[in-house]
Amino acid sequence: xxxxxxxxxxxxxxxxxxxxxxxxxxxxxxxxxxxxxxxxxxxxxxxxxxxxxxxxxxxxxxxxxxxxxxxxxxxxxxxxxxxxxxxxxxxxxxxxxxxxxxxxxxxxxxxxxxxxxxxxxxxxxxxxxxxxxxxxxxxxxxxxxxxxxxxxxxxxxxxxxxxxxxxxxxxxxxxxxxxxxxxxxxxxxxxxxxxxxxxxxxxxxxxxxxxxxxxxxxxxxxxxxxxxxxxxxxxxxxxxxxxxxxxxxxxxxxxxxxxxxxxxxxxxxxxxxxxxxxxxxxxxxxxxxxxxxxxxxxxxxxxxxxxxxx
Ligand SMILES: Nc1ncnc2c1ncn2[C@@H]1O[C@H](COP(=O)(O)OP(=O)(O)O)[C@@H](O)[C@H]1O
Ligand SMILES: [Mg+2]
Numbered sequence: 001x002x003x004x005x006x007x008x009x010x011x012x013x014x015x016x017x018x019x020x021x022x023x024x025x026x027x028x029x030x031x032x033x034x035x036x037x038x039x040x041x042x043x044x045x046x047x048x049x050x051x052x053x054x055x056x057x058x059x060x061x062x063x064x065x066x067x068x069x070x071x072x073x074x075x076x077x078x079x080x081x082x083x084x085x086x087x088x089x090x091x092x093x094x095x096x097x098x099x100x101x102x103x104x105x106x107x108x109x110x111x112x113x114x115x116x117x118x119x120x121x122x123x124x125x126x127x128x129x130x131x132x133x134x135x136x137x138x139x140x141x142x143x144x145x146x147x148x149x150x151x152x153x154x155x156x157x158x159x160x161x162x163x164x165x166x167x168x169x170x171x172x173x174x175x176x177x178x179x180x181x182x183x184x185x186x187x188x189x190x191x192x193x194x195x196x197x198x199x200x201x202x203x204x205x206x207x208x209x210x211x212x213x214x215x216x217x218x219x220x221x222x223x224x225x226x227x228x229x230x231x232x233x234x235x236x237x238x239x240x241x242x243x244x245x246x247x248x249x250x251x252x253x254x255x256x257x258x259x260x261x262x263x264x265x266x267x268x269x270x271x272x273x274x275x276x277x278x279x280x281x282x283x284x285x286x287x288x289x290x291x292x293x294x295x296x297x298x299x300x301x302x303x304x305x306x307x308x309x310x
Contacts, residue, residue, distance in 0.1 A: 068212030214255030
């Protein structure tokens with residue numbers, strides 16, 4: 001194998017150029033691996049989260065709801081934020097400070113399970129015998145000891161699986177924790193999460209809502225596709241910046257983030273397998289393109305219909 005010289009793979013961002021020289025299998029594995037891509041909306045949410053974290057404690061802390069359809073990247077943003085604020089051991093006071101705690105909503109909004117989930121997020125054992133009240137006190141104590149300054153609850157829409165009464169109790173519980181901590185509360189979920197939170201007037205008043213919009217045929221989508229073209233380890237320059245490609249992408253994904261990433265990844269893998277080594281508008285018509293999501297079948301169907309009509 002020859003060494004990569006200056007000017008090789010100029011279509012790829014410098015930091016990723018060496019990837020293009022890897023074997024097909026290695027490149028495919030890299031394409032399939034998890035990575036973080038900073039989109040304009042994700043960046044705006046992260047900035048808001050940073051802002052909340054530096055808010056001085058006061059009564060009635062502001063809260064944030066991040067909402068949008070499944071697959072728009074809510075959990076991904078939360079994970080990215082957590083990585084930026086990991087627990088740190090503080091030698092001076094001899095404890096591990098945990099600035100941000102992020103828990104998932106239990107399958108049902110049962111108060112006990114909420115505390116149990118929070119304790120496991122904080123890597124504390126849940127005493128099996130303890131009463132709900134005891135668990136609540138344990139959570140309170142622990143959140144303070146660990147110095148939690150921001151509490152995140154993901155999948156908040158799951159509260160709707162509960163009875164009306166369970167929902168009220170759940171909302172009271174999180175309101176209590178946030179008030180007690182004097183820390184901002186961040187919730188993430190689908191549009192239903194917003195409706196659920198709105199049923200508590202006190203919480204509704206404090207929540208600022210950030211909606212993750214689906215992708216449209218605009219500058220942001222163009223930028224996303226261009227940044228993907230700069231990362232993918234394909235040996236020839238792709239044509240991801242064209243209006244035709246944007247249209248095809250939106251057509252097949254309805255503008256949902258996860259579908260866009262999976263689609264482009266599939267196209268890139270196909271480009272390696274076919275030795276085409278680049279993505280163009282024609283790549284979308286490849287007969288053996290393996291689309292990973294049921295949600296993308298609409299287009300497969302039209303294609304099947306088209307080929308059946310031929
Ligand atoms: N900013 C991003 N960078 C890279 N991949 C992303 C990003 N946002 C979403 N994804 C992809 O979409 C998938 C779904 O995102 P996720 O955060 O779970 O959505 P949600 O929580 O809104 O349902 C992720 O597993 C990831 O593969
Ligand atoms: Mg999620």
